[in-house]
Amino acid sequence: QVQLVQSGAEVKKPGASVKVSCKASGYTFTTYSIHWVRQAPGQRLEWMGWINGGTGNTRYAQKFQGRVTITRDTSASTAYMELSSLRSEDTAVYYCTRESQSSRYITSSDYWGQGTLVTVSS
Amino acid sequence: DIQMTQSPSSLSASVGDRVIITCRASQSISSYLNWYQQKPGKAPKLLIYAASSLQSGVTSRFSGSGSGTDFTLTISSLQPEDFATYFCQQTYSTPQTFGQGTKVEIK
Numbered sequence: 001q002v003q004l005v006q007s008g009a010e011v012k013k014p015g016a017s018v019k020v021s022c023k024a025s026g027y028t029f030t031t032y033s034i035h036w037v038r039q040a041p042g043q044r045l046e047w048m049g050w051i052n053g054g055t056g057n058t059r060y061a062q063k064f065q066g067r068v069t070i071t072r073d074t075s076a077s078t079a080y081m082e083l084s085s086l087r088s089e090d091t092a093v094y095y096c097t098r099e100s101q102s103s104r105y106i107t108s109s110d111y112w113g114q115g116t117l118v119t120v121s122s
Numbered sequence: 123d124i125q126m127t128q129s130p131s132s133l134s135a136s137v138g139d140r141v142i143i144t145c146r147a148s149q150s151i152s153s154y155l156n157w158y159q160q161k162p163g164k165a166p167k168l169l170i171y172a173a174s175s176l177q178s179g180v181t182s183r184f185s186g187s188g189s190g191t192d193f194t195l196t197i198s199s200l201q202p203e204d205f206a207t208y209f210c211q212q213t214y215s216t217p218q219t220f221g222q223g224t225k226v227e228i229k
Contacts, residue, residue: 044220059216095166107154108171109158110177
C-alpha cells in the first residue's frame with residue numbers, strides 16, 4: 001500500500017533552517033510528483049512547492065522563493081523540504097503529498113504524509 | 123493567486139441530515155477542484171477530485187458538483203464518522219490554493 005512517512009517533530013530557533021524528509025513506499029517513486037503543504041495553527045492549508053519525482057524539476061510558491069528548497073533522493077525514494085531563515089510564523093505542521101492526475105489531467109493529492117510539526121521559538 | 127472561499131465556515135447538523143458545503147473561486151477554474159476531509163490531528167483525506175469524481179474507497183454518501191467558479195460538496199446522510207473539517211483546493215494554477223475550511227459539528 002502507498003505510504004508517505006515523514007520525519008519527526010522539530011524545534012528550531014529563529015533564523016535557523018529545518019529539513020523535513022518524506023519517505024515513499026508502495027509505488028514507483030519516480031513516476032509521481034511530491035508536493036509540500038503546510039498548516040499553521042488556525043490557518044488554511046498553504047502550498048509551498050513541488051518536485052517531479054522523475055526529473056527533479058521543482059517549482060515554488062512565490063511567498064517562499066529563496067527560502068525553500070525541495071530535493072529528492074531516488075535511490076531512497078525520499079523527498080526533502082528545507083526551509084531557511086525560520087521565523088515564528090513558520091510554526092506549522094508540514095505535509096508531503098503525492099500528486100495524482102486524472103484522465104483529464106486534473107491533479108489532486110491522493111496520499112499524504114502524517115505531518116511534521118515544526119516549532120520556531122527562541 | 124486564486125482565492126477560494128468556502129461557506130459556511132462551520133455548521134451544526136444531526137446524524138442523517140443532508141449537508142451541503144459550497145466553495146467559490148475568485149476566477150474560473152474549470153473543474154480543477156478537489157475536496158478533502160480532515161479530522162483533528164490527522165492529515166487531510168481526498169474525497170472528490172476534478173469537481174465530481176469520487177476518490178477510490180470513499181463512500182458514495184459524498185458527492186461533488188460544479189464548474190467554473192461555484193462548487194458544492196454534498197453529504198447525503200451525515201454519519202458520526204463524517205464530523206470533521208472539509209477543505210476545497212484548486213489546482214488550476216500555481217500556487218495551488220485552499221479554502222479556509224468548513225467545520226461540521228454535531229447538533
